[in-house]
Amino acid sequence: MHDFRYVGSKLYCERVSVESLVKRHGTPLYVYSQHTLADHFAKLDAALAPLDHLVCFALKANSNLAVLRTIVNLGGGFDTVSEGELRRVKAAGGDLRKCVFAGVGKTECEIEFALRAGIYCFNAESEPELRRINKVAARLKKIAPVAVRVNPNIDAHTHAKITTGTYENKFGIAFEQVEGVYARASRLKNLRLRGLQMHIGSQLTEVKPFELAVKKVLPLVTKLARKYDFEFFSIGGGLGIVYDPALDSGDAKWWEQPKAKKILTPQSYANTLVPLLKPLGLKILMEPGRFICGNAGILVTRVEYVKRTGKKNFVIVDAAMNDLIRPAFYDSYHQIVPLTKQGGAPVSSDVVGPICESGDYFCKNRPLPKVGEGDHLALLSAGAYGFVMASNYNTRAQAAEVLVSGNKSAVVRARQELPELWAGESVPKWLK
Numbered sequence: 257m258h259d260f261r262y263v264g265s266k267l268y269c270e271r272v273s274v275e276s277l278v279k280r281h282g283t284p285l286y287v288y289s290q291h292t293l294a295d296h297f298a299k300l301d302a303a304l305a306p307l308d309h310l311v312c313f314a315l316k317a318n319s320n321l322a323v324l325r326t327i328v329n330l331g332g333g334f335d336t337v338s339e340g341e342l343r344r345v346k347a348a349g350g351d352l353r354k355c356v357f358a359g360v361g362k363t364e365c366e367i368e369f370a371l372r373a374g375i376y377c378f379n380a381e382s383e384p385e386l387r388r389i390n391k392v393a394a395r396l397k398k399i400a401p402v403a404v405r406v407n408p409n410i411d412a413h414t415h416a417k418i419t420t421g422t423y424e425n426k427f428g429i430a431f432e433q434v435e436g437v438y439a440r441a442s443r444l445k446n447l448r449l450r451g452l453q454m455h456i457g458s459q460l461t462e463v464k465p466f467e468l469a470v471k472k473v474l475p476l477v478t479k480l481a482r483k484y485d486f487e488f489f490s491i492g493g494g495l496g497i498v499y500d501p502a503l504d505s506g507d508a509k510w511w512e513q514p515k516a517k518k519i520l521t522p523q524s525y526a527n528t529l530v531p532l533l534k535p536l537g538l539k540i541l542m543e544p545g546r547f548i549c550g551n552a553g554i555l556v557t558r559v560e561y562v563k564r565t566g567k568k569n570f571v572i573v574d575a576a577m578n579d580l581i582r583p584a585f586y587d588s589y590h591q592i593v594p595l596t597k598q599g600g601a602p603v604s605s606d607v608v609g610p611i612c613e614s615g616d617y618f619c620k621n622r623p624l625p626k627v628g629e630g631d632h633l634a635l636l637s638a639g640a641y642g643f644v645m646a647s648n649y650n651t652r653a654q655a656a657e658v659l660v661s662g663n664k665s666a667v668v669r670a671r672q673e674l675p676e677l678w679a680g681e682s683v684p685k686w687l688k
């Protein structure tokens with residue numbers, strides 16, 4: 257469920273018309289629904305209620321401070337992957353003791369920062385990393401809480417660029433090696449073996465791969481938990497969302513979702529996993545990113561030109577791959593709808609940005625309402641891995657972000673000013 261819907265012919269986010277936001281803040285514009293964020297968090301939290309658990313929002317999906325504060329206010333923790341992300345959590349008023357720190361390349365400085373901050377746990381991805389954490393902890397006279405990320409070698413059947421749980425990937429430690437790694441780590445004096453972690457991939461639309469991974473890892477985590485007195489088991493993130501309701505449920509209209517017949521839901525996920533996890537008696541951590549914020553955000557863009565070539569109808573808009581790279585990078589589908597609903601026959605269109613790359617498109621040959629210069633379109637499901645993956649390619653300023661709650665709205669990130677883009681650059685003396 258999300259809170260973007262038509263009221264009459266106008267697209268609304270909660271009780272605010274998106275058109276009114278565009279008039280005030282211009283385009284390209286990211287718009288987030290606070291109620292949708294909270295609702296998705298609550299659904300997961302409720303599904304896991306039979307377990308001692310903590311939902312740790314993976315802020316790589318959306319790290320805007322207002323989004324983070326929404327999660328803080330709901331009692332969530334965070335899955336982080338850099339010092340920058342830890343600092344963001346702090347800046348948003350979050351508790352670093354509710355943060356886990358993942359990633360294959362943690363630097364000494366980052367480890368030191370995290371240790372001083374008192375994070376809940378490092379999710380270590382290699383033995384050299386465990387040795388490095390131990391060394392830094394010894395220097396600081398601290399005991400570092402660690403978990404090993406196990407790679408269960410389960411194919412998540414998702415896009416090749418976002419699968420992480422097989423031996424083709426750089427992530428985690430191979431299932432067969434994990435026991436040995438814990439045995440050696442237990443001899444490192446400044447580590448506390450606090451738990452075990454796994455994450456098999458992103459945008460998983462079925463429960464099956466999660467079930468297979470949990471079933472495979474359960475005997476291992478049970479044994480290690482006894483031996484090392486674990487506190488938690490983290491089952492990672494990866495819950496998929498509906499990007500294309502037509503694919504998902506045949507007849508569903510996007511604003512009526514979820515009529516999902518096939519895609520997993522927090523309840524179907526929990527129905528399968530909770531009975532498996534309950535007997536463990538450990539605290540269960542979860543690291544969802546996309547599920548919480550994906551359908552809570554849209555990217556609004558203005559039509560600049562419509563260009564008909566021999567074969568095609570190009571709708572050229574003012575957002576581009578630098579604002580939302582997912583279609584260019586993963587060929588991903590984002591539903592595109594007009595801010596003002598209109599009748600008339602759809603036109604097969606390519607929606608493209610102004611960047612000088614053929615990959616700068618949002619859709620190809622898609623039947624869309626007829627639009628003209630000055631009309632606005634919304635790219636849906638852009639709340640996860642949208643703004644956070646934005647760049648300044650072609651020296652384009654990054655979009656503004658707005659958060660809506662009921663009938664209130666606020667700019668939660670100002671549009672970049674162009675001079676900011678070269679503010680840190682300089683021309684050396686010899687060129688002057």
Ligand code: LLP
Pocket residue numbers: 314316317335358418420455457458459492493494495543544545546547582586640641
């Ligand atoms: N935990 C770990 C260790 C992860 O690596 C990730 C995502 C998550 C949790 C959160 O996964 P989620 O619940 O959001 O699926 N940029 C790509 C997605 C990359 C995901 C990276 N890791 C995209 O736009 O689809």
